[in-house]
Amino acid sequence: MGRVLRVFVVEDSAIIRKRIMDNLRSLGHFDVVGYAESENEAVEAIENLQPDVIITDIRLKQGNGIEVVRQIRADDLAPRPRIFVLTNYNYPEYRAQCSAAGADAFFDKSAEYDLLLSNLRRLNTIASAGPDRRA
Numbered sequence: 254m255g256r257v258l259r260v261f262v263v264e265d266s267a268i269i270r271k272r273i274m275d276n277l278r279s280l281g282h283f284d285v286v287g288y289a290e291s292e293n294e295a296v297e298a299i300e301n302l303q304p305d306v307i308i309t310d311i312r313l314k315q316g317n318g319i320e321v322v323r324q325i326r327a328d329d330l331a332p333r334p335r336i337f338v339l340t341n342y343n344y345p346e347y348r349a350q351c352s353a354a355g356a357d358a359f360f361d362k363s364a365e366y367d368l369l370l371s372n373l374r375r376l377n378t379i380a381s382a383g384p385d386r387r388a
Contacts, residue, residue: 323354339366
């Protein structure tokens with residue numbers, strides 16, 4: 254059995270957030286340690302919980318996911334969490350901004366959700382082969 258990766262979800266839509274969290278639980282080897290609906294709530298919780306993986310939307314009711322990425326990267330958390338952006342706003346300028354802010358990957362909710370899950374499975378396989386970064 255592989256190591257369990259700790260995941261934090263930043264998503265203001267309760268329906269989409271539930272779908273993400275249910276999918277992660279069904280994959281196994283993922284523990285959803287928390288979620289947030291706004292930028293400030295997310296940054297504070299992530300700094301305290303220090304998850305292995307962060308999945309964030311771009312547009313939030315208060316703030317935005319690109320700023321979440323920037324702030325988490327500026328905090329220079331150790332170990333460094335993987336940050337995946339999952340959004341309906343699949344525009345080249347958003348992809349560029351997310352990359353510049355320090356996101357590890359960008360996925361379109363409507364067309365690339367399965368690709369996100371595939372990347373999470375791969376990340377879990379890699380993490381399971383190495384030492385526990387939280388030990």
